[in-house]
Amino acid sequence: MMSKGEIVLGCLAPHPPHLVYADNPPQNEAYSEGGWETLRWGYARLARKLKNIDYDAIVIFTPHWQTYIGTHFLGLPEFKSKSVDPIFPNLFRFNYDLKVDVDLAEKMREAADEAGIITKMMTNPDFRVDYGTITSCHLLNPDWDKPIVTISSNRNTHYYSPEVMIEQAGALGRACAKAIEESGKRVVLVSSHSLSHRHFVTEAPLPEDMSLEHIYNHSQYVWDMKIIDLMRQGKSREVIDIMPEFTEQTIAETEGGGLIWMMAAMGHPDYSAEIYGYQSVIGTGNLIASWDPNDETREYVL
Numbered sequence: 169m170m171s172k173g174e175i176v177l178g179c180l181a182p183h184p185p186h187l188v189y190a191d192n193p194p195q196n197e198a199y200s201e202g203g204w205e206t207l208r209w210g211y212a213r214l215a216r217k218l219k220n221i222d223y224d225a226i227v228i229f230t231p232h233w234q235t236y237i238g239t240h241f242l243g244l245p246e247f248k249s250k251s252v253d254p255i256f257p258n259l260f261r262f263n264y265d266l267k268v269d270v271d272l273a274e275k276m277r278e279a280a281d282e283a284g285i286i287t288k289m290m291t292n293p294d295f296r297v298d299y300g301t302i303t304s305c306h307l308l309n310p311d312w313d314k315p316i317v318t319i320s321s322n323r324n325t326h327y328y329s330p331e332v333m334i335e336q337a338g339a340l341g342r343a344c345a346k347a348i349e350e351s352g353k354r355v356v357l358v359s360s361h362s363l364s365h366r367h368f369v370t371e372a373p374l375p376e377d378m379s380l381e382h383i384y385n386h387s388q389y390v391w392d393m394k395i396i397d398l399m400r401q402g403k404s405r406e407v408i409d410i411m412p413e414f415t416e417q418t419i420a421e422t423e424g425g426g427l428i429w430m431m432a433a434m435g436h437p438d439y440s441a442e443i444y445g446y447q448s449v450i451g452t453g454n455l456i457a458s459w460d461p462n463d464e465t466r467e468y469v470l
């Protein structure tokens with residue numbers, strides 16, 4: 169019998185396209201003079217940790233693949249196209265060619281279906297993978313040498329309420345954890361979103377001009393620090409409990425369900441999150457963090 173699969177790390181990985189733009193990878197057509205180093209260096213540090221972890225696949229939940237009927241999973245072995253950010257086409261025109269762990273995607277879909285969740289596999293070869301998936305995965309693993317699975321964000325918050333989202337994304341997380349265990353694979357989970365999400369509505373003449381970057385307002389900063397403090401203390405259940413109010417006050421992308429899904433899949437960790445960096449991007453609050461279930465490798469980073 170094969171050994172039980174497990175979640176080897178959970179990452180909160182924000183996806184401002186600005187961070188890819190600032191890095192100037194060969195896949196992106198835009199050119200920059202840098203910017204947002206606190207986040208980019210934090211990502212590089214977490215990417216180095218990931219290089220030392222033995223894992224088979226990355227499973228990422230993104231708020232920018234929005235589905236109204238059910239939860240969808242990438243369902244073909246390869247997707248190749250150009251991803252253009254709809255708001256920032258000047259910054260992000262990224263040529264991607266990514267591999268999918270279809271076997272794992274199907275197992276998670278089946279487990280979700282058994283839990284009563286409406287599901288579908290995405291098998292359209294022309295489907296364009298969202299920029300949230302691409303940005304977070306690129307910054308966590310610039311070599312793109314591991315297969316991924318993207319899970320869509322069903323619009324529970326908008327169609328029903330934030331409380332229904334907590335129920336639904338939690339059930340999805342538990343189903344994914346069960347499927348991962350049965351798969352025998354070692355899996356990294358990624359929740360792709362920022363914290364506070366109020367943002368400027370005009371762009372600086374030079375987008376990477378750091379003299380113009382700051383948090384949108386002080387209340388957003390206070391909310392973000394509250395969440396980070398709870399994460400440091402290992403109070404992940406409390407983070408989920410205050411999520412409806414946090415989401416409303418900061419119009420956060422937590423509405424998409426990613427963090428709720430990941431914390432449920434990991435059994436609501438009571439150990440400290442590893443903190444890799446916090447910085448604003450066009451006024452939004454962005455935190456890079458991870459949850460390492462292994463006591464021996466868990467670090468105090470920042």
Ligand SMILES: [Fe+2]
Pocket residue numbers: 183231232300361421
């Ligand atoms: Fe976003």
